[in-house]
Amino acid sequence: MARILVVDDDPEIRESLAEVLSYDDHTVEVARDGIEAQRFLERNDFDIVLCDVRMPGRDGLELLDWARQHKPEVEFIMLSGHATIETAVAATKRGAFDFMEKPLDLPRLEILIRNATEKRKLVAENKTLSQKVFRVREILGVSPAIQRIREFIEKIAPLDTRVLIVGPSGSGKELVARSIHQKSARSKAPFVDVNCAAIPPDLIESELFGHEKGAFTHAIKQHIGRFEEAHGGTLFLDEIGDMALAAQAKVLRVIEEGKIRRVGGEKDISVNVRLIAATNKNLLQEIGAGRFREDLYHRLSVVVIEIPPLRDRREDIPILAEAFLKEIVQEYNMPPKELTKGALQMLSAYEWPGNVRELRNAIERLAIFCEREITPSDVQRYVIGVGTPSEGDRMSRLIESCDLDSFLEQVEREYLLYHLRKHGFNVSRTAEALGLQRPVLHNRMKRLGIQRSEHV
Numbered sequence: 001m002a003r004i005l006v007v008d009d010d011p012e013i014r015e016s017l018a019e020v021l022s023y024d025d026h027t028v029e030v031a032r033d034g035i036e037a038q039r040f041l042e043r044n045d046f047d048i049v050l051c052d053v054r055m056p057g058r059d060g061l062e063l064l065d066w067a068r069q070h071k072p073e074v075e076f077i078m079l080s081g082h083a084t085i086e087t088a089v090a091a092t093k094r095g096a097f098d099f100m101e102k103p104l105d106l107p108r109l110e111i112l113i114r115n116a117t118e119k120r121k122l123v124a125e126n127k128t129l130s131q132k133v134f135r136v137r138e139i140l141g142v143s144p145a146i147q148r149i150r151e152f153i154e155k156i157a158p159l160d161t162r163v164l165i166v167g168p169s170g171s172g173k174e175l176v177a178r179s180i181h182q183k184s185a186r187s188k189a190p191f192v193d194v195n196c197a198a199i200p201p202d203l204i205e206s207e208l209f210g211h212e213k214g215a216f217t218h219a220i221k222q223h224i225g226r227f228e229e230a231h232g233g234t235l236f237l238d239e240i241g242d243m244a245l246a247a248q249a250k251v252l253r254v255i256e257e258g259k260i261r262r263v264g265g266e267k268d269i270s271v272n273v274r275l276i277a278a279t280n281k282n283l284l285q286e287i288g289a290g291r292f293r294e295d296l297y298h299r300l301s302v303v304v305i306e307i308p309p310l311r312d313r314r315e316d317i318p319i320l321a322e323a324f325l326k327e328i329v330q331e332y333n334m335p336p337k338e339l340t341k342g343a344l345q346m347l348s349a350y351e352w353p354g355n356v357r358e359l360r361n362a363i364e365r366l367a368i369f370c371e372r373e374i375t376p377s378d379v380q381r382y383v384i385g386v387g388t389p390s391e392g393d394r395m396s397r398l399i400e401s402c403d404l405d406s407f408l409e410q411v412e413r414e415y416l417l418y419h420l421r422k423h424g425f426n427v428s429r430t431a432e433a434l435g436l437q438r439p440v441l442h443n444r445m446k447r448l449g450i451q452r453s454e455h456v
Contacts, residue, residue, distance in 0.1 A: 001025040002117045003045065007037040007063065008052040008079065013102075017050060020106060026113070034058025034066075041071050048097075048116050050109075053080040053087060061094060068095045073123070075116040079104065139172070139179060140323055141316035145308050149176060156303050157183035162255070164300045165278040167307030170357030173278040174238060176305060181234040186274055189233030192226050197239035204247045206263050215264025227260050230273045240300070241281035241292060252296045275300070310352040310359060317348045320356060324363040325374075332422075337367060342376040350384060368422050413448040416441075425452050 004026050006017045014030040021028045029044070031037035033055045041049075049067070053060040064076050078091040081102035088099040097116045100109060139150055156163060157180045165173045174193060181191045199207050206215075210225030226235060237243070243251070254260055255275065259268040277300045286292035310317065321339060329337055339347070352358055362383045370378045416430075423429040431441040445451075 001027065002047040002113055003027045004113070005029050005031060005037060005040055005044075005046045005049045007031045007034065007049060007055070007060065009033055009055045010052070013052075017104075021113075024110065034060065034063035037063055038066060041067060041074065046071075046074055047120055048113055049074055049076045051076055051078055053078055053091070054082065061091065064091065064094050064096060073120065075120055077109075077112055077116060137175060139175060140319050141313060142319065143313035143316050145306075145313050146316060149305055149307065152303070152305055153179050153183060156180065158185065160184075160274050162274070162300055162302045163276045163305060164283075164303070165276065165305045165307065166283075167278075167280065168309050168355055169280045170355035171307040171309060172356050173280075173307060174236065176307065177234070177236045177238075177276045177278060180276060181236075181274075184234070184274065186233045190230050191234050191236065192230035193236040193238060194226050195238045197242035201244040201247075204244055205250060208247060209250065209260045209262055210265075211263035212265045215262070219264065223262075225260065225262065227254060227271045227273060228269065231271050232273075234274045234276060237275065237277040239279055240277040241279035241283055241286055245291070245293065248293045248296050252293065252299060255296075255299050310355045314348050317352075317359065318344045320359055321347050321363055324360045325367060328364050328367045332367070334367060335372060337370065337372050337374060339366075339374045340376070343374050343379045346376050346379040346384065364422075409448065412444070413450065416444060416448065416450060420445075420450070420452075427452075 001024070004021055006014050006021075006028060007030075008014045008017070009032055011032070014032070018028045018030050029040055029046075031040050034051075035057050037049070037051070038058070040046075049063075051060040051063060060078055060080075064078070067074055067076065072095075075097040076091075076095065078088075078096045078099045079102060080087060080099070091099050097119070098112050100112070139146060139153075141147075153176065163177075163180060165176050167173050177193070178191060181187060194207065196204065206219075206223060206225070208225050208227055210228060211219050211223045213219055213222050237251075250260075254271065257268075258272065259270050261268050283292050283297050283301075287294045287297060318339075321344060325337060325339060329335070347359070347362075354361075365382050366374050366378055369382055419434060420427075420430050423433060427441055427445075428438055431438045434441065436444075
């Protein structure tokens with residue numbers, strides 16, 4: 001239900017509207033003029049203001065103008081007993097959601113209130129999603145390596161220089177690339193990331209440069225490539241060490257000429273992008289083996305940023321762990337949780353072969369399964385014990401004792417159980433997270449013998 005402020009100099013209208021709207025479970029306050037209404041708006045949050053146009057002191061349009069400056073999220077429905085087309089047009093141009101004549105049509109008013117509430121909700125959700133999409137997580141840590149990386153970013157971000165980020169998988173190469181983009185003059189333009197290792201060699205050119213309709217068998221329409229998508233912004237080529245040599249030659253041409261040509265195309269297209277590349281490979285060794293072009297390497301490595309593995313900067317682990325825990329409990333609407341000193345010491349002593357990505361996954365696992373205080377025994381059970389030789393032996397025995405279908409069924413069961421526990425065995429949320437229809441997930445649970453009552 002909505003929080004509504006009724007503003008009208010007629011006491012009968014104020015009180016009758018408040019009474020009617022309260023019956024529909026709305027929370028209602030009343031004000032006799034624009035001056036009193038402004039005081040209400042300054043002190044309280046409202047979803048909707050039902051506002052008379054003509055009032056002594058400060059009229060409705062003046063209040064609307066003030067609210068657009070100071071409370072832009074509040075929706076205004078203007079009311080008038082002397083309605084004219086000009087007044088209605090003026091109100092909507094100044095930002096009113098809608099306009100109604102007196103005497104009021106109450107069924108229509110309730111529809112307007114419902115629509116205005118829905119609009120406000122959608123705007124808020126869109127704002128939240130936008131913040132999630134464009135939010136770049138801060139690069140956390142106190143180690144000399146991380147401090148040096150932050151200094152590098154501050155120096156090179158305002159420039160258009162090309163950057164090569166080197167580090168093991170899961171160390172945060174994309175985070176560094178996004179930070180450079182967000183601190184650059186291109187921050188309002190697109191940041192387009194391409195995982196070169198995930199694209200088959202025969203599709204990489206089409207993915208990067210696009211293709212024309214009919215360029216090959218399945219090219220049923222024109223496709224815009226990633227270079228064009230990133231025009232004016234930043235193109236991040238992740239795991240560039242896995243890019244095919246033919247595609248490397250074309251990337252080199254784009255760097256040198258600032259132009260691309262779609263697969264099957266006959267004309268060049270100018271593109272303006274900042275190029276950031278990343279790899280977990282030693283590109284000098286790849287050059288020696290003939291798998292990477294030396295000229296492309298020198299073009300990309302104007303500035304090289306090296307990210308060390310997490311085990312080489314252990315002083316950063318407690319900071320990252322606590323930040324991840326706070327983020328995860330907020331994301332899942334969990335009660336606050338904390339890591340004990342002993343738990344942080346155990347996490348800091350662990351080797352973290354999967355680096356920062358593995359640490360975040362481990363903290364998520366601890367947040368899901370542990371109570372408010374996360375102890376060393378929790379770390380032993382849910383982090384250190386996961387993937388130990390005993391677990392590997394269990395998997396080996398499973399592989400040796402099962403046929404393929406049985407093995408895949410067991411893996412599927414463990415996978416679904418993990419995500420169901422993660423979402424509190426809420427089937428609807430789990431299905432949405434996995435991209436499945438709810439009945440499909442129900443059928444899989446039934447087939448695999450997963451019963452909610454046994455786990456909740």
